[in-house]
Amino acid sequence: MLTIDQLSLQLPLYTSWWKRDWATCLDEFSLWVSAGEVHAVVGASGAGKSLLAYAIMGLLPTPAYLNGQLYYQGKPLNASHQRQLRGRELALIPQSLSALDPLVRTQRQVAWAAQRAGHSSAHARHASQQALDHYQLDARAQQAYAHELSGGMARRVLTAMAHVSQAKLVIADEPSVGLDPHQRQRVLDALRELADQGKSVILITHDLRHALPIADRVTIMRDGKLVETAPVCAFQGSGASLTNAYSQALWLALPDNAFATTGMSRRQQEANVA
Numbered sequence: 001m002l003t004i005d006q007l008s009l010q011l012p013l014y015t016s017w018w019k020r021d022w023a024t025c026l027d028e029f030s031l032w033v034s035a036g037e038v039h040a041v042v043g044a045s046g047a048g049k050s051l052l053a054y055a056i057m058g059l060l061p062t063p064a065y066l067n068g069q070l071y072y073q074g075k076p077l078n079a080s081h082q083r084q085l086r087g088r089e090l091a092l093i094p095q096s097l098s099a100l101d102p103l104v105r106t107q108r109q110v111a112w113a114a115q116r117a118g119h120s121s122a123h124a125r126h127a128s129q130q131a132l133d134h135y136q137l138d139a140r141a142q143q144a145y146a147h148e149l150s151g152g153m154a155r156r157v158l159t160a161m162a163h164v165s166q167a168k169l170v171i172a173d174e175p176s177v178g179l180d181p182h183q184r185q186r187v188l189d190a191l192r193e194l195a196d197q198g199k200s201v202i203l204i205t206h207d208l209r210h211a212l213p214i215a216d217r218v219t220i221m222r223d224g225k226l227v228e229t230a231p232v233c234a235f236q237g238s239g240a241s242l243t244n245a246y247s248q249a250l251w252l253a254l255p256d257n258a259f260a261t262t263g264m265s266r267r268q269q270e271a272n273v274a
């Protein structure tokens with residue numbers, strides 16, 4: 001469905017007002033995701049996860065140097081192709097809540113997303129109503145403007161918009177931040193459901209715990225680089241089937257695995273990460 005081949009990204013870094021350097025934000029990063037799969041991309045803050053999502057969607061800031069290749073359904077994914085597919089076949093649930101239009105009420109915002117995806121206006125209304133109900137956005141939230149929504153509500157609106165887009169590839173960038181455990185479960189379950197319907201989902205999160213219950217494979221990312229891609233079953237026990245010490249340490253650092261079977265102390269685990 002989607003292949004990312006050796007993608008490198010450099011963005012400007014202003015060390016002072018007259019001096020511009022280039023910072024490498026993605027460094028020969030590769031990943032593929034197939035239909036029916038939830039592929040989690042996990043990494044610490046600043047690892048480059050959101051930039052990876054923007055690179056796939058064609059939403060990178062300018063100027064930017066991008067090298068490497070993206071392929072969607074076997075064909076190179078270039079800028080015009082991305083423009084054409086965005087909001088239709090490719091959907092992003094963005095990390096930033098400012099992606100919502102401040103001048104449009106929730107209900108209309110979701111209905112527009114459905115129309116953009118090619119639904120007739122009657123069907124768009126119906127599909128968006130279903131999505132709003134599914135994500136438990138009540139009548140008041142439906143009539144609210146973005147600034148009147150809580151962070152968790154706004155995130156559910158963005159998720160509902162991706163849901164009605166009928167996209168074949170959904171990229172969810174930290175979709176569960178700010179949600180209570182019940183709402184988080186609903187959003188994560190909905191992503192799993194999309195994959196079970198044959199779509200591809202890239203779930204971006206800094207929290208391995210949220211990824212493991214729904215992912216098929218997990219890619220660990222650090223400083224713009226691929227650390228390891230592993231099937232979800234590798235994250236068990238002492239993490240011995242993980243090939244990289246950083247992935248193992250991330251796994252062992254989860255609260256349920258603290259001081260896990262290896263007998264490693266937390267300090268040793270942290271030393272492993274460093």
Ligand SMILES: Nc1ncnc2c1ncn2[C@@H]1O[C@H](COP(=O)(O)OP(=O)(O)OP(=O)(O)O)[C@@H](O)[C@H]1O
Binds near residue numbers: 048
């Ligand atoms: N527009 C930009 N211009 C220059 N550098 C940027 C820009 N956006 C992000 N970066 C830098 O690129 C790196 C990766 O940023 P990115 O937002 O992709 O991280 P992330 O993994 O999504 O982090 P988080 O979990 O905090 O959202 C960071 O060092 C960040 O400072």
Ligand code: NI
Binds near residue numbers: 049050
């Ligand atoms: Ni991010």
